[in-house]
Amino acid sequence: MSEPSSTDTSLDTPPSEEGLLESLEHMDAAERAEHDAAVSASVAPERDFSVAKGETLLAVDGLTVRFGGLTALDDVSFDVRRGEILGLIGPNGAGKTTCFNIMTGVYRPTSGDILLEGRSLARMKRYKIIQTGVARTFQNIRLFGAMTALENVVVGTDARHRTSVPGALLRLPRHRREEREAVEKAMALLEFVGIADRAADKATALPYGYQRRLEIARALATEPKLLCLDEPAAGFSASEKDALSELILKIRDDGYTVVIVEHDMRVVLGVTDRLVVLDFGRKIADGIPDEVRRDPAVVAAYLGGDLDEESAP
Amino acid sequence: MRERMAGVSHWWNAKSRPAQWGYMVPVVLFLLALPVLNPPIITTEPYTDFPISLFNAAVFALIAIGLNVVIGQAGLLDLGYVGFFAIGAYTAALLSSPDSELGVRYPWLVIVPIAMVVTMVSGVILGTPTLRLRGDYLAIVTLGFGEIVRLLADNVDPLRGNRGFQNIARPGGDFPDGTPIFSQTDALGFYWLAVMIIVIVLLFMGNLERSRVGRAWIAVREDEDAAELSGVPTYRFKIWAFAIGAAVGGLSGTLFAAQVGYVNNQRFDITTSTLYLAAVVLGGQGNKVGVILGAFLVSYIPDRFQFEPTYRFLIFGVALIVLMIFRPQGLLGMRQHLLANGRQAYQKLFGAGAAVAPSGLTPSSKARGDLPETVPDDHAGTSPRGGGE
Secondary structure, three states: OOOOOOOOHHHHOOHHHHHHHHHHOOOOHHHHHHHHHHHHHHOOOOOOOOOOOOOEEEEEEEEEEEEOOEEEEEEEEEEEEOOOEEEEEOOOOOOHHHHHHHHOOOOOOOEEEEEEOOEEOOOOOHHHHHHHOEEEOOOOOOOOOOOEHHHHHHHHHHOOOOOOHHHHHOOOHHHHHHHHHHHHHHHHHHHHHOOHHHOOOEHHHOOHHHHHHHHHHHHHHOOOOEEEEEOOOOOOOHHHHHHHHHHHHHHHHOOOEEEEEOOOHHHHHHHOOEEEEEEOOEEEEEEOHHHHOOOHHHHHHHHHHHHHHHHOO | OHHHHHHHHHHHHOOOHHHHHHHHHHHHHHHHHHHHHOOOOOOOOOOOOHHHHHHHHHHHHHHHHHHHHHHHHOOOOOOOOHHHHHHHHHHHHHHHOOOOOOOOOOOHHHHHHHHHHHHHHHHHHHHHHHOOOOHHHHHHHHHHHHHHHHHHHHHOHHHOOOOOEOOOOOOOOEOOOOOEOOOOOOOHHHHHHHHHHHHHHHHHHHHHHOOHHHHHHHHHHHOHHHHHOOOOOHHHHHHHHHHHHHHHHHHHHHHHHHHHOOEOHHHOOHHHHHHHHHHHHHHOOOOHHHHHHHHHHHHHHHHHOOOOOOOHHHHHHHHHHHHHHHOOOOOOOOOOOOOOOHHHHHHHHOOHHHHHOOOOOOHHHHHHOOOOOOOOOOOHHHOOOOOOO
16 A cells, blocks of 8 residues: 655656646635645655556446537546546546446436446446446435434445345345344444444434545445445545545455545545546546646646636636 | 433333333233223213224324325325325225125125225325326325325216215124124224234334335435435335335225225315324324324314314314424434344444343443534434443
């Protein structure tokens, strides 16, 4: 695992580029200064960037999405390889979350396809997509507030269960076995993400960081082949971000494949094996992080975004 | 008040399930004895026969339990629930009344499963197209469904409109002195039957709640999109909620029809649906015991104040308003245990002491000791109270 506190990063990269890359975030000056310092302190240079892992798990193929006259995604293609952490980045409105929503069935593509191990997800029912192996978390946390943390995770495990009303009504053996196993597995997952001490608390009573982790646990409970994290570090402090990066790496090392949408460049560069960069619905770069952040198209995209943001009132 | 309620709730939750059922036995026995005791002040006599009043309250409670599945658990606003009650009652009438054109006279025990299947199917038929809708749209469609059932009863000839059906089948059996247990004039036997049915239905509902099904319902209620994106087949479980709610509604319809012995088109209007809804909301959506209390109040208060015919609905209305002001979440707050063996799981988690004593579900004391940000509420796991090890 990478050492998050290495200090020589700023020497490798021109400071201007650092500034450009994380200008995505809407920050005030003080936050930005603090953030700059944190980024240059901890972007991990000694990760093995050139590693190319496994075969294709998910293939995004010529994906186009139009909402009326607006083209949110325009002929986007990329692969997610088994066992990697892929970062999906780009300025606001670039189509990252749209891409996520297509992958999990929230929207349907206008054209193009998404294949998980060769099976098309484009027309599949949402809960079937989960069962096929794509799980996600949400940009704005969406837990089941009236349930305990443990119950939230057990709902995730239910994605793999087959008991329905008759089995539950009569407490048939399969139901009892599934219940027993689900609770054990859910407890293990809560421990894995580090919030087992609050397992019996209602989701709404948990602190913010716990809620984010609980969402990850619930998603992992569905036994996904691919875990999609939508801005998991939003609202986190620097130390919480480090802990989250650690967790994401741990998840990857446990054999999951992860796609992450994240604005925080420190997290993105700290954990991703590969980056796909979107801008105005088009893919403008695809490669290992070190290459991507030197890519002229990427720099231009972020520079444009930066200027726009600063010229806006 | 709230503190004390939380205390009671915690004490209750700390009991093992057999212990809880043990406590329930005397309560049920008391309820069974209530019409015989006929206690002063509580009784509705001489204006309304007390056993009949209690029987009506019990039927109301059964309806509320069924409606609670749909509204309280799955969060689907159903304003046409009286339709299922009507279908159950009419099924009983058609299958047993001499006025029926079907010309059959099935015994009551045969009618009950048939009526439940018929209402269940009608629930699925109503749910299949409408459960793709959400919120207000669903409420409007179900309202329409209730009206359609009523208008069918009014206008379809074989359903006999206002004339109705006489002599609907009753369960058999005699008391030792030769009088029938189940009769139109003495509702005692029917009341006992209704209470026993409620206990059985509650057992099955508890099984459903502590399973994938109950969790799916609560997940749909809490956040339908997130539920679907966590792998819950939401549509299928919403239809199940409708079907199960409908079946319980149909069961109460047959029970009602059997006691009254007569069904016509007069009792199935929107007002009745609204009262069902009021019972669920008053008692506490998502709390089985709460909705029973709510149903009892909604049915009992008008009977109790019948000596004041001019003002009894005013009293009723004021009582409802006062209740909603002081207990906006209902008499008993929402409460659910969604894991078949959650008790053991929490015990294992929160220390050996709790695990040794089967009655000691006390995650709160141990988990909470060093964690300041607690949100007090009625849930077992979050009550900031120790004890019971």
